Amino acid sequence: MWHDVVDLREFYETRRGQVARHMxxxxxxxxxxxxxxxxVLGLGFATPYLRQFKGEAERTLAFMPSSQGVMHWPPEGPGLVSLVEETELPLPDYSVDRVLLVHGLENSESLRGLLREIWRVLTGDGRLLVVxxxxxxxxxxxxxxxxxxxxxxxxxxxSRVLRDNLFIPARTERALYVPPIANFTFLRSAPAWERMGARFFPTFAGVVMIESGKQLYAGTMTPAKQRKFRRPVVVSFPQAAGRLHRDLSDES
Structure with a gap:
């Protein structure tokens, strides 16, 4: 079940949300x-993490699923966000180099359909980063x-979910070791928690993220739109009919 976009926005406006976004x-x-x-395409609720790419990437887009809702982004200038169905992304095949999926996989109502659509729109050497x-x-x-x-x-x-949906996990990263306590002292010490957590107890990070590439096979078509083709059936011409045709030709 997707989280409501208003709740997500309000979380990132809090001090705790700002610390989480930074880490x-x-x-x-x-x-x-x-x-x-x-x-670069941000999918789910990825806008808090897209601004760092906005002035660098050739094109930056954000898609928010209809079950979650949508909000305008960026605050300044024309909007770069679209409301979409998670299993029907309005993009052509092989059109995106990077997809950042945040607040998406854990909430998806059609996990396989979502990942297959991401596979479809990624270029051959594209990268998916799931948080x-x-x-x-x-x-x-x-x-x-x-x-x-x-x-x-x-x-x-x-990693298993990605492999089951035609992705090859490449690199893993973890972040957000500070406890989710709305206490100013704890939040101020977030950088120290990050350093200690990455060194001594990485398995207890708040989030895990994996970057993966597409798994390609020779002759493989887009998974989300595979079609079934029938082999042509060769029907031999009946011999009796052939003889009859020759006899009629001789009489004429």
């Missing part, structure tokens, strides 16, 4: 240090944040 955004940037000349709540982390156990809703994943579970 996760830094981890996303470490995986994608340069997107110059590429098209999900870590099932072993503290954030997934608190329903006061969006990370406490939906289905959390461990790194191994997320």
């Amino acid at each position: 996760v955004r830094r981890a996303v940037r470490s995986l994608w240090p340069d997107v110059s000349g590429q098209s 999900v709540p870590n099932r072993r982390g503290i954030w997934a156990r608190s329903d006061r944040t969006p990370l406490g809703w939906g289905h959390p994943y461990s790194g191994a579970q997320l």
Whole structure:
């Protein structure tokens, strides 16, 4: 079940949400240090993490599923957000270089359909970066944040889901070690929590993210739009009919 867009926006306006955005955004940037000349699509509620790519990428778009709702982004200038169906992205095949999926996989009502649509719109060497709540982390156990809703994943579970849907996991990153406590002292110490967590207890991060590429097969068609083709049937001409045709030709 998708989280409501109003609740997501309000969370990121709080101090706790701002800290979460900063820590996760830094981890996303470490995986994608340069997107110059590429098209970047944010799917789910990815706008808090897209601004860092807006002036660098050739094109930046954001899609929000209809079950979640939509909000204008960016605040300044023309809107770059579209309301879509999660299993019918309004993009041609092989048209996007990078897809950032945030607050999406854990809430999707059609997980396989969503991933197959992402597979379809990605270019052959495109990259998908999925950010999900870590099932072993503290954030997934608190329903006061969006990370406490939906289905959390461990790194191994997320990797399996991606492999089952024609993606090849390449790199894994974790972030958000500070506890989800709305306490100013805790939030101010978030950078220290990040350093200690990454070094001593990485399995307890708030989110786990995996970057993956497309799994390609020779002759494989787009998974979401595969068609069934029938082999042509060769019917031999009846011999009796052939003899009759020759006899009629001789008489004429």
